[in-house]
Amino acid sequence: MAADRTGIILKGVGGLYTVYSESAQYECRLRGSLRLGGITPVTGDRVVLENDANTGMPAVISSVLPRKNVLVRPKAANIDKLVLVIASLSPAPDLMLVDKLLVCAEREGIDSVLVVNKADQDEKAASEIAGQYRFAAKCFVTRAFDQANHGLDGLFPLLEGSTCVLAGQSGVGKSTILNLLTDGAFMATGDISEKTLRGRHTTRHAELFPVSSRYVSRPSFVIDSPGFSLFELENTAPRDLPGYYPEVYNHQGECRFQDCSHTGEPGCFVPGLVEGGLFHPERYERYKKLYRELELKEKNKYRKKQ
Ligand SMILES: Nc1nc2c(ncn2[C@@H]2O[C@H](COP(=O)(O)OP(=O)(O)OP(=O)(O)O)[C@@H](O)[C@H]2O)c(=O)[nH]1
């Protein structure tokens, strides 16, 4: 019997999945039993395919292979790197969203990169944002729409041989970066300043593309995803939060207190890190706010259970 044919999901829209397998693409549906089993494949999933009895071509997804990881937002699986994109000025940068996404990536064991795009709008603000994250992630200040001077060269080696996902608010330039990385107009980009939605091409679903061989020497993939601004940090206990902040965990041994929340205990070492320029004061303020939010969430969960 021939070995099962496997493929990778490029996108799934309305129950129809585009699957890449052995240099070709196939439109596939889920096998009924799989749908009943409650497993929903997502972009980046590796799947087993079965042929259609009439055409002899792959047409049915019969199972989803074990995942390395899975993200709820953006919805994608088997991710090696999160490429977080933010604009310098417009849309107004939501740094709490960046913090939460970084925590989520740390929790899932996914490397993160921060791209501060649209530097042409406000050069100073762009480098200020990158400065806030310099101990948390590799940061790039970019102008993705500027073909000659985009500032993304440093990102290319980081994509080598991996699957990365572009994530962030709507209109920050994710699809513009995708177009650059894929060397073509795979996906339309849109202008956020348009008053009407007509003519605006906001991304509607997560989709996987190969990175152009101009930038990488091994097969590498990039997933474009729809922008979002609401993001709830689920399944994160407040006491675990310090373990997701490189600024803190890289110096963990230095705190005098075991189980210190680093949110204001007298004698805690973290304010010293802030004073010493090793933890940006605004990011530390947001850390404390996030800690309180997670504490509240935990309390409410406990109350609901009673
Ligand atoms: N000024 C400026 N505009 C840019 C830059 N990069 C992209 N844009 C523009 O920003 C607008 C939005 O870009 P997209 O790439 O569609 O944004 P997106 O993040 O994919 O948005 P969603 O798909 O809605 O999540 C487009 O008009 C782009 O031309 C940049 O570096 N500077």
Ligand SMILES: [Mg+2]
């Ligand atoms: Mg887009």
Ligand SMILES: [Zn+2]
């Ligand atoms: Zn402490």
